[in-house]
Amino acid sequence: MLYEPSIIPSNVGWIEVICGGMFSGKTEELIRRAKRAHIAGQRVVIVKPAVDNRYSDKEIVSHDESALPGLVVDTADQMVLLTGESDVICVDEAQFFDNRIIQVAKSLANDGKRVIVAGLDMDYEGNPFEPMPQLLAIAEYVTKLHAVCSESGVMAHYSQRIVENKDRMLVGESEAYEPRARHCFRPPVDKRRGKPIQPLKTEAERTRNETESQKNADSDE
Template sequence: MFIEPNLSGERRGWIEVICGSMFSGKTEELIRRLKRAKIANLKVEIFKPAIDIRYHEQNIVSHDENSIISTPIDNSQTILLLANDVDVIGIDEAQFFDDMLPEVCDQLALRGIRVIVAGLDMDYLAKPFGQMPNLLAKADYITKLHAICVKCGNIANYSYRKEAKGPQVLLGEKDVYEPRCRHCYYER
């Protein structure tokens, strides 16, 4: 599905990507930006992958328990169908979406919509995760957040899985993952 770009000059859209390791505050920052947009009386729509039901089936919830209502969806193209007459779109856990997400974000930005996307930039094996590298390449603005390493207290960029078995996608919290700096991650 291709949407005609808004080239009239009346409103310009862009893509913002918030990335980092687990426990770095990505969802917290996404919620903060979306709430500020709402305070500015902008029309906001928020989406998350339907598979992420860790905290709530519908809401996006940060580790600090801040939340904002969202629409769970199974594929990124659904956003194009639901994003009518909006100023800002928020997308959480972008790494779990399909390979059309970067194109969807591009189309939304061309419509004049501010698109704010949050997600893990690397998986537990320290490999680029899902469509995040493509989103980072298309982003107009990038914010990389860091957690604190649980081993040494330095800044952490890595999501260490305590048991390095199983599929790439394994939803979990501090029982399964912990933030680590580069040195402590590779020290294992």
């Protein structure tokens, strides 16, 4: 169940945390909440750490390719300078910031702002991924999302690394990680157990591809 405030009093701030493993829809949920606030006429700013440039240098992009324009920051303190006139501050991939983000989030909330933070709550070894545990502790609202295990098909909340790399912070996608359930999680590194994640296609794209394939088949005849 998605747990977020439904009644928003004026001049009162708070912290919301969206957490979970890889491919659980954290950024997608962050974007959804940001869009709802924008539709309501609130001033929304989305920020992400500079280290996360997987899809775009300037946009916040989810695995399903939903995107919104955002600000890239090197440090959590930069958020205070860049979000002064905003009502809602959305922070993506919070696990890539240092512990300074804890005080920054508290300060923004104390100033009457709604702070929405999304990030991994566990690293590739299944250990708490700082600073997320501390953010979870001080948040008024917490939503934990789950993916689907690539091996067993049940609920997954671990991020299984499938490449040989022992760096705790490894920015990657389906080439480096798989979602795994507890009984399928084999830290620190395991081989790929599921099929590579393919991009979702719209009905129009599927129809177009089928038409092109049929044309190619007819031309071969």
